[in-house]
Each structure stands twice: as C-alpha cells, then as structure tokens.
Amino acid sequence: MTALIIIIAIVVVAAIVFFAMRRRAEQRAKERERLEMEAQAHRQEFEANAAKVRETEEQAEAHRRQFEEHRDEAERLRLEAEEKARLAEEHAATASELDGRGERARTAASRHDDRASEAEERLDKLS
Numbered sequence: 001m002t003a004l005i006i007i008i009a010i011v012v013v014a015a016i017v018f019f020a021m022r023r024r025a026e027q028r029a030k031e032r033e034r035l036e037m038e039a040q041a042h043r044q045e046f047e048a049n050a051a052k053v054r055e056t057e058e059q060a061e062a063h064r065r066q067f068e069e070h071r072d073e074a075e076r077l078r079l080e081a082e083e084k085a086r087l088a089e090e091h092a093a094t095a096s097e098l099d100g101r102g103e104r105a106r107t108a109a110s111r112h113d114d115r116a117s118e119a120e121e122r123l124d125k126l127s
Helices: 002-126
Strands: none
Touching: none
C-alpha cells in the first residue's frame, strides 16, 4: 500500500510538473509571439521613418539647389545693378558737363549775336 501511495504521489507530482512545464511553454510561446509582433511593429515604424528621412533629404536638397540658384541670381543682379549705377553716374557727369558747355555756347552765341547786331547797325550807318 505504501508503494501505491508513493506511485500515486509520483504520478501526481509528474502531472503537476508536466502541466507546469506545458503552461510555462505556452507562456513563452505567447511572449515570443508578442515580442515578434512588437519587433515587426518597430520595424514598420523604422521603415516609415526611413522613408520620411529620404523624402526630407530630397526636399532639403531641392531647396539647397534653389537657394544656390537664387543666391547666384541675386549676386548677378547685384553686380548688374552696381554696373548700371556706375553707368548712370557717368551719364549724369557727362550730362552735367554738356549742360555747362551748352550754357557757355549759349552765352557765346548771345554775345556774337549782339556783336553781329552792332556790326550790322554800324554797316547801316555807313550806307
């Protein structure tokens, strides 16, 4: 009878150990499945963020190219504006110089007109 109790106790303990091990294996399987799903979700987020990085880098590069084009165009226009301002100053100086010459020529013409009139009057008196 003692042997029967020992056998029953061993069977019960074996059954408890078997069910405990089986339950632990199921828990590990569930944990593995949960971790696999978590890893897959993180991988998908990684891929989505990597795509955003590529898109953002492409946009940044496009803006960098536009920046360089605008900067170069602005520099070209600045140099052109400086050249136009220099030419305008030259034309203003030339115009001012020509205005002075014109005024002197006008004064000389008026003086010669007066002298011609005087000479004509003297000529008329001689006749």
